[in-house]
Amino acid sequence: MTRLTNRGGPSMAVACTALFVALGGTGYAASVATPGHAAATKPKAKVLRGPRGPRGPAGAVGPAGNAGPAGPAGSAGGPGAAGAAGATGLANVTRVISDDVPAPAGQQTGGAVTCPSGQKAIGGGADISSTAPGTSLNSSFPDSSSSAGGAPIDSWVAFVNNSTATSTSFAVYAICANTN
Numbered sequence: 001m002t003r004l005t006n007r008g009g010p011s012m013a014v015a016c017t018a019l020f021v022a023l024g025g026t027g028y029a030a031s032v033a034t035p036g037h038a039a040a041t042k043p044k045a046k047v048l049r050g051p052r053g054p055r056g057p058a059g060a061v062g063p064a065g066n067a068g069p070a071g072p073a074g075s076a077g078g079p080g081a082a083g084a085a086g087a088t089g090l091a092n093v094t095r096v097i098s099d100d101v102p103a104p105a106g107q108q109t110g111g112a113v114t115c116p117s118g119q120k121a122i123g124g125g126a127d128i129s130s131t132a133p134g135t136s137l138n139s140s141f142p143d144s145s146s147s148a149g150g151a152p153i154d155s156w157v158a159f160v161n162n163s164t165a166t167s168t169s170f171a172v173y174a175i176c177a178n179t180n
Helices: 010-033
Strands: 091-097 101-103 107-114 120-128 135-142 155-162 168-178
Antiparallel strands (some): 091 168, 135 155
């Protein structure tokens, strides 16, 4: 058996020291990083608390949210109250016809008829006795001016054109009624 008498020298001492430090550090790191190990978990700090304070004021109201879907239609309501009576309509409707009004040849002639007292003219016209071309109704209207010789508002006025060489006649009529 041979014995080694050379124990290495300073280089061997440095190599062994490096090996020892390297293996020792790895073992320490493995023991600290292992879950459940006392060195791997943080110690919990003990929190000291006093008694609970009074409730604070309510915060500001937040913005309104979006509208929800429409609900189902409600049932129909009952009948409403009766309305007030309306104004009286037309009453005592009559037709009034004037006497014949002469319409000389080549002229325009006007005539009027007046409704009975208390009634107003609601319509009217004229009836020309001639059917010859050249006789025509020029205008027909309720009177609101003195253009027909100062006839009251409750009258009807008509103007007839007679461009023929022969005289004719016409009658003015009014539809009269009591109104409100």
